[in-house]
Amino acid sequence: RKEVEQDPGPFNVPEGATVAFNCTYSNSASQSFFWYRQDCRKEPKLLMSVYSSGNEDGRFTAQLNRASQYISLLIRDSKLSDSATYLCVVKRGYSTLTFGKGTMLLVSP
């Protein structure tokens, strides 16, 4: 079983739509959780950290359920520029990041 599992998509949505991505992780010792964004042939960039209390950054909302080992990302009012691959990432200890394969989002006009 993969340590971090994501639906690879692609998710095809029109501009203005709301889209949700889910992710599960297998190691209950994981301590920190993130969503990264990766554009085609570019490096991953941190989108937001994920906290148990849930956190919001503009149109983006992330949620963590430690009991279910489940992480989510909600994007409201999708923009064309949101088209990218969204990587679910967990961290154990102080350094090592463990990545999911990513979920591809395509926002169309």
Place this chain on the structure above:
Amino acid sequence: EAGVTQFPSHSVIEKGQTVTLRCDPISGHDNLYWYRRVMGKEIKFLLHFVKESKQDESGMPNNRFLAERTGGTYSTLKVQPAELEDSGVYFCASSQRGQGSYEQYFGPGTRLTVT
């Protein structure tokens, strides 16, 4: 401020040859990481330096891979001899000194193709 830089951006070599990848972290970042993405797979951790010391090299696939960070500044990752399965994108990342939840900033990657 300059971000993480990597050289070369692309490398095409034949099986059995040697390739050396270089990473320059953000100035002042003590932590330096190497990751790799093989086609169709997720990005995977290779190793972690704190300054010039290897903190964790549990992700290194085998002894054909050698990473160094002399002087605690830039790092090199040498693959010798390269095999077909080494093809992929090699990312370097750096983060601030000390332990904690500091953001890791990624470089643009080196795309390695072994033919």
